[in-house]
Amino acid sequence: MLRSSVLIGMLGIPLTACGGGPTGPESAAPAVVPATTPTATQRAAPGAPTAGVRAKSDLAAMVEAALAAAAEKTGLARSDLSVASSEAVVWADGSIGCAEPGMNYTMAPVPGYRIIIEARGERLDYHATERGYLILCPPGRSTGTALQETM
Numbered sequence: 001m002l003r004s005s006v007l008i009g010m011l012g013i014p015l016t017a018c019g020g021g022p023t024g025p026e027s028a029a030p031a032v033v034p035a036t037t038p039t040a041t042q043r044a045a046p047g048a049p050t051a052g053v054r055a056k057s058d059l060a061a062m063v064e065a066a067l068a069a070a071a072e073k074t075g076l077a078r079s080d081l082s083v084a085s086s087e088a089v090v091w092a093d094g095s096i097g098c099a100e101p102g103m104n105y106t107m108a109p110v111p112g113y114r115i116i117i118e119a120r121g122e123r124l125d126y127h128a129t130e131r132g133y134l135i136l137c138p139p140g141r142s143t144g145t146a147l148q149e150t151m
Contacts, residue, residue, distance in 0.1 A: 089146035098137035
C-alpha cells in the first residue's frame with residue numbers, strides 16, 4: 001500500500017506541475033511580436049506566385065543598393081553607371097559565389113541576386129542575398145556558382 005502511494009505521488013507531481021493555475025485571457029503570456037514582419041517571400045510557399053513578384057521588387061531594391069555602393073566606391077555620379085545585368089539566383093552556398101580563401105561557409109543554398117554594374121569600362125560584380133547582404137566580388141574571385149536562376 002505504501003509503495004503504491006509513493007508511486008502515485010511521484011507520478012502526480014509532474015502532472016500537477018504541467019497543469020493547474022489560472023486560465024483565460026488575463027493569465028495568458030504576452031504575445032511576442034517579432035522585430036520585423038516576415039516578407040511575402042518568407043511567408044509564401046515555394047513556387048507561389050507572390051514569391052516571384054516579391055523577388056522582382058527585391059531585385060530592384062538590390063540593384064539600387066548596388067548602384068549606390070558602386071557610386072561610393074568609384075566616386076562617379078550615378079548617371080555615369082549602368083546596370084549591365086541583374087538576376088535573381090540561388091547561390092550554391094553561403095559564399096554567395098565569392099568565396100574568400102581560408103574561409104568556411106554554410107553548405108546550404110542561399111537565395112539572392114547577381115548584379116553587374118559598369119562604371120566607365122570597369123565591371124563591378126555585386127553578389128547579394130535575399131536578406132539584403134551585398135558584397136562587391138573582386139575580379140577573379142567570383143565563382144559565379146548559382147544552383148539556378150529564378151524568375
